[in-house]
Every structure is written in structure tokens, then in C-alpha cells.
Amino acid sequence: xxxxxxxxxxxxxxxxxxxxxxSTPLPRSxxxxxxxxxxxxxxxxxxxxxxxxxYVLDKAVVTTKQEAAFVASWYWGGLTAGRxxxxxxxxxxxxxxxxxxxxxxxxxxAILTLTxxxxxxxSACVVSAIYSLALSAIFPLALSIVKDYGxxxxxxxxxxxxxxxxxxxAV
Numbered sequence: 021x022x023x024x025x026x027x028x029x030x031x032x033x034x035x036x037x038x039x040x041x042x043s044t045p046l047p048r049s050x051x052x053x054x055x056x057x058x059x060x061x062x063x064x065x066x067x068x069x070x071x072x073x074x075y076v077l078d079k080a081v082v083t084t085k086q087e088a089a090f091v092a093s094w095y096w097g098g099l100t101a102g103r104x105x106x107x108x109x110x111x112x113x114x115x116x117x118x119x120x121x122x123x124x125x126x127x128x129x130a131i132l133t134l135t136x137x138x139x140x141x142x143s144a145c146v147v148s149a150i151y152s153l154a155l156s157a158i159f160p161l162a163l164s165i166v167k168d169y170g171x172x173x174x175x176x177x178x179x180x181x182x183x184x185x186x187x188x189x190a191v
Contacts, residue, residue, distance in 0.1 A: 062184075063189065072137075076144050094145040129153075
């Protein structure tokens with residue numbers, strides 16, 4: 021029995037050396053950057069969803085409140101659809117690749133928003149959906165990428181991320 025226990029302990033030791041990552045404490049500088057990222061991200065996510073209907077009404081892209089609400093529903097529907105699609109993608113893509121793809125899509129969506137949002141009702145709906153699809157999985161990916169890089173995310177860091185998200189939503 022002692023021989024089997026020693027062999028099992030050696031095997032665990034080898035597995036540990038082979039691929040297990042050891043967590044290091046999250047530096048305050050990186051925590052501060054992630055906090056800033058969450059303030060900006062959640063602020064842009066909820067800000068766009070909350071104000072797009074007012075914007076398209078003010079710019080006369082739409083003529084009725086129902087059409088304006090429909091543009092906003094394209095945004096929130098795209099956000100929901102993107103989060104559902106992100107689940108199987110998370111199995112196929114690394115967190116870094118997935119997050120980079122989402123961020124590039126967000127830049128493309130923001131450029132489209134700035135250039136063609138107020139062209140027509142159809143373009144407002146399509147651009148809102150594209151932008152929200154790109155934004156959809158960034159929040160959970162940003163939460164998990166810190167851990168993927170080998171940093172220990174303790175309760176204090178998690179609380180600061182969530183508080184930053186709340187601040188971004190409030191702003």
C-alpha cells in the first residue's frame with residue numbers, strides 16, 4: 021500500500037509540474053485597469069441600450085415611439101443572442117481569442133454606429149444588433165481572463181469588479 025501511495029503522490033507531482041498553473045496575487049495595478057475597463061464597458065452597454073431610442077427619435081430616424089422602442093429591442097435582443105452563442109464558442113475558443121474577437125467586433129460596431137445609425141430605420145436596427153452582438157460576451161470573458169493569466173482573484177478583487185460595473189451602469 022505504501023508503494024501505491026508513493027506512486028500516486030509522484031504522479032500528482034508530475035501532473036502538477038506538467039501543466040498546472042499556480043495563482044499569484046492580482047497586482048493592484050492590473051486590478052485598477054480591470055476596474056476602469058468594467059466602468060467603461062458596462063457604461064457603454066447600458067448607456068447605448070438606454071439612449072438609442074431617444075437618439076433615433078431626436079434625429080428623426082424613426083417617427084414613432086414604437087419604432088424607437090423596436091430599435092432598442094434589436095439591441096437588447098442582439099445582446100441576449102450573443103450571450104447564448106458565446107456559450108458554445110467558449111468551448112471552442114480560448115478566452116483571449118474570444119475576448120479579442122469581441123473587442124474587434126465592438127470597435128467595428130461603434131464605427132458603424134457613428135457612421136450609419138441615423139441613415140434609416142433599418143440601418144438603426146441592424147447596427148444596434150451588430151453592436152450588441154459584439155458587446156455580448158465581454159463581461160464574462162473579462163471576469164475570467166484575469167484567472168486564465170494565472171492571477172488569483174480573491175473576494176476583494178471580485179467585489180471591486182462588481183462595484184465598478186455598478187458605477188458604469190449608474191454613469
